Amino acid sequence: MNITVINGSPKTHQSITLQHIHLLEKENPDHRFEIIHIGNKIPSLEKNPVLLDEIVQTMQASDAVIFAFPVYYALVPSQLKRFFELLGERCEPGLFKGRYATSFSTSIRFFDHTAHNYVQAVCEDLEFSYVNGYSAHMDDFFRETERRKMLRFFNWFSEILTLKLLVQKKYFPRTPGLVVYDPDIPQDRTQGPSAHPPPQVLVLTDETGADTNLSHMTRMFAAFCADRVTVKNIHGIDLKNGCLGCCTCGYDNTCIQKDGFGQFYDENLKPADVIIIAGSIRDHYLSSQWKKFLDRSFFNGHVPVLHGKRLGFIVSGPLSQTQNLRETLEAISETWHMKSFGMVTDEHGDRDQITARIRDFARILGLAAEKDLDMGPRFYRVAGGKVFRDFIYLTSAVFRADHLFYKKTGFYEDFPQKQIKKRIFNALFYFSMSMAPVRKKIHEKFIQGMVAPYKKRLKKL
Numbered sequence: 001m002n003i004t005v006i007n008g009s010p011k012t013h014q015s016i017t018l019q020h021i022h023l024l025e026k027e028n029p030d031h032r033f034e035i036i037h038i039g040n041k042i043p044s045l046e047k048n049p050v051l052l053d054e055i056v057q058t059m060q061a062s063d064a065v066i067f068a069f070p071v072y073y074a075l076v077p078s079q080l081k082r083f084f085e086l087l088g089e090r091c092e093p094g095l096f097k098g099r100y101a102t103s104f105s106t107s108i109r110f111f112d113h114t115a116h117n118y119v120q121a122v123c124e125d126l127e128f129s130y131v132n133g134y135s136a137h138m139d140d141f142f143r144e145t146e147r148r149k150m151l152r153f154f155n156w157f158s159e160i161l162t163l164k165l166l167v168q169k170k171y172f173p174r175t176p177g178l179v180v181y182d183p184d185i186p187q188d189r190t191q192g193p194s195a196h197p198p199p200q201v202l203v204l205t206d207e208t209g210a211d212t213n214l215s216h217m218t219r220m221f222a223a224f225c226a227d228r229v230t231v232k233n234i235h236g237i238d239l240k241n242g243c244l245g246c247c248t249c250g251y252d253n254t255c256i257q258k259d260g261f262g263q264f265y266d267e268n269l270k271p272a273d274v275i276i277i278a279g280s281i282r283d284h285y286l287s288s289q290w291k292k293f294l295d296r297s298f299f300n301g302h303v304p305v306l307h308g309k310r311l312g313f314i315v316s317g318p319l320s321q322t323q324n325l326r327e328t329l330e331a332i333s334e335t336w337h338m339k340s341f342g343m344v345t346d347e348h349g350d351r352d353q354i355t356a357r358i359r360d361f362a363r364i365l366g367l368a369a370e371k372d373l374d375m376g377p378r379f380y381r382v383a384g385g386k387v388f389r390d391f392i393y394l395t396s397a398v399f400r401a402d403h404l405f406y407k408k409t410g411f412y413e414d415f416p417q418k419q420i421k422k423r424i425f426n427a428l429f430y431f432s433m434s435m436a437p438v439r440k441k442i443h444e445k446f447i448q449g450m451v452a453p454y455k456k457r458l459k460k461l
Contacts, residue, residue: 004062005035008069008080011245012037017068017106024154039079064100073294074111074328078242082288084122096128103133110387117324121171121284129167174321181213181346186223199273199369201229206289211280213346214316218278224362237264243295250399255299274310281317301402302388304337313343334380341368
């Protein structure tokens with residue numbers, strides 16, 4: 001059986017993900033693996049269509065394609081994202097119909113599911129028969145039981161191919177039909193009187209000449225905001241490459257690539273009170289340029305440098321039909337410890353309705369600033385914080401800057417073993433619950449006991 005592996009890691013031959021693929025290759029000598037490294041080929045593929053045609057022909061000639069990648073910012077790396085865009089732009093419909101595909105990722109299992117969801121959605125658009133992929137933790141390679149799981153996955157995948165079994169699609173084709181948004185944009189940037197100074201708003205957009213809806217939406221939003229609004233196009237940043245995955249920044253939060261991105265980030269994002277990410281949907285995400293921007297933001301490591309700032313999104317495209325994108329955007333705001341106040345899109349009825357929603361989106365922002373609104377940490381921030389906390393604690397030599405920040409700000413203090421009072425109370429409670437008469441009395445008044453401290457505190461307030 002001929003298997004084409006599209007290696008989406010920017011580290012190409014030195015990729016950890018690739019070593020997992022080599023394991024599958026080594027343990028399955030009857031299958032032929034052809035590995036194509038696209039992590040360093042994107043500039044060439046964009047300039048020379050012949051090179052892309054050669055890769056496409058190899059994919060067509062194989063029995064199956066495996067998209068292998070590390071998880072970067074809840075998705076595939078920007079390089080693989082751009083490769084998918086090129087396939088969508090240049091390949092004829094139905095080119096991969098009848099071919100099987102799957103995905104294989106490595107990560108610390110933080111939002112690996114959204115990365116696999118994205119690959120599945122794109123594969124289904126390209127008419128691959130997509131088989132549910134495998135997500136490996138980076139440390140699984142060194143555990144025999146986990147290696148066996150990987151091999152069983154590949155054997156299962158191979159059997160599906162051999163038997164030509166039908167697989168179920170997860171995503172339906174999106175319904176087109178967005179209105180052309182061409183409003184009369186007011187020149188007066190006022191929100192009305194306020195007792196509080198307006199927040200400093202930074203709108204980051206990736207709009208191009210083709211993104212007329214997005215351009216008009218960002219301009220309309222700026223018109224409804226107060227005077228302290230700045231619009232920056234991320235295409236204007238000296239952003240040469242995506243993240244290289246080298247982790248060199250882990251020592252002192254300095255990127256090894258000297259192309260001006262770090263300076264742009266520090267001079268524009270850090271001083272802002274509110275950050276608006278504006279983009280058009282490309283396949284099932286924003287553009288690869290936005291993905292490159294987000295991936296490169298990793299030079300800050302796992303430190304929430306934008307903590308407490310407000311974040312909103314202006315999205316052109318069928319966001320309601322792209323829930324995986326919504327989830328990844330929500331994950332960004334939570335893991336960056338920002339105060340998210342939502343999203344606005346152009347998928348509403350007509351021009352006036354879109355304008356009204358943008359106007360009220362700006363008003364909600366103003367009210368949130370006046371009230372100092374904070375919805376509190378939710379699952380993504382809490383769960384992600386624990387994943388990062390444990391990871392940084394065990395890799396402090398590499399992620400030194402993260403480790404020092406976590407120590408200084410008390411991120412390590414919620415380790416269960418450090419909560420001595422709670423451990424002592426739980427031990428005593430555990431012993432008491434082992435006695436049937438005591439346990440019976442506790443259960444009889446358990447609900448009252450749970451709510452009693454809250455009622456006591458409420459009386460004191």
